[in-house]
Amino acid sequence: MLDPVLLASPLPPGIAGNPHVVNFPGFPGGISGTDLVKTLRRQAKAAGAEIIEADASCVDLASRPFRIVYGDEDEELLAHTLIIASGRGARSMKVPFAVVDADGNVVPQREGLLHRKRRPVMPLAQHTDTAVDKSVVVVGGGDTAVTMALHLAKVAKAVRVVVRGSESKATINKLAEVSKTPNISVMFETQLESATVVPCDAVYLCLGSAPHTDMFDSALLQKDPEGYIVL
Secondary structure (H helix, E strand, C coil), X not given: CCCCEEEECCCCCHHHHCCCECCCCCCCCCECHHHHHHHHHHHHHHCCCEEEECCEEEEECCCCCEEEEECCCCEEEEECCCCCCCCEEECCCCCCCEEECCCCCECCCCCCCCCCCCCCCCCHHHXXXXXXXXXXXXXXXXXXXXXXXXXXXXXXXXXXEECCCCCCCCCHHHHHHHHCCCXXXXXXXXXXXXXXXXXXXXXXXXXCEEECCCCECCCCCCECCCCCECC
């Protein structure tokens, strides 16, 4: 008889911050990320799974049963079968540049899309409080950055998207929306370094994601240079 246990982070997954998920099977009209997470959890419990809200800190795959250490108290689980679905989180980065407003005051980078391995998910609506009628900068070249820019453009006076490379990696549809939004401008091939001064009222870091695989020993589970598990 199966005795499934779901070890789930106490912080909501990234999809919870999406106001409208349209590509998940079973919801032809779309569903909010928060409601989707709640629905999936209810279904898991109905199927007999026990849900423990804690992060795994170490997974020992050297022998069976596998040993999973989790939580602040370093509690342990033993499992004969382990399904890895640890997901991804905001990419870590030490901010190397200063952002100043028109008066020369340093602007703090906006929390919520910053450099934390396990950060609380903030719905997009909560990011607009510092952007109303302001000039803001979004750093990043992918879908997350472009989505943030489009959202901020609804209330901000001006939005500048700073892209390190020569092109954006966002989807064609997103880029088409940007081209039709008059208060969004894009700066390509722009490196923000220690001497860079960016005049704006707020900055949003959207630097992509990194896998949550630190708890696995690379000697026992092969990972690529970015930390993704190699199958």
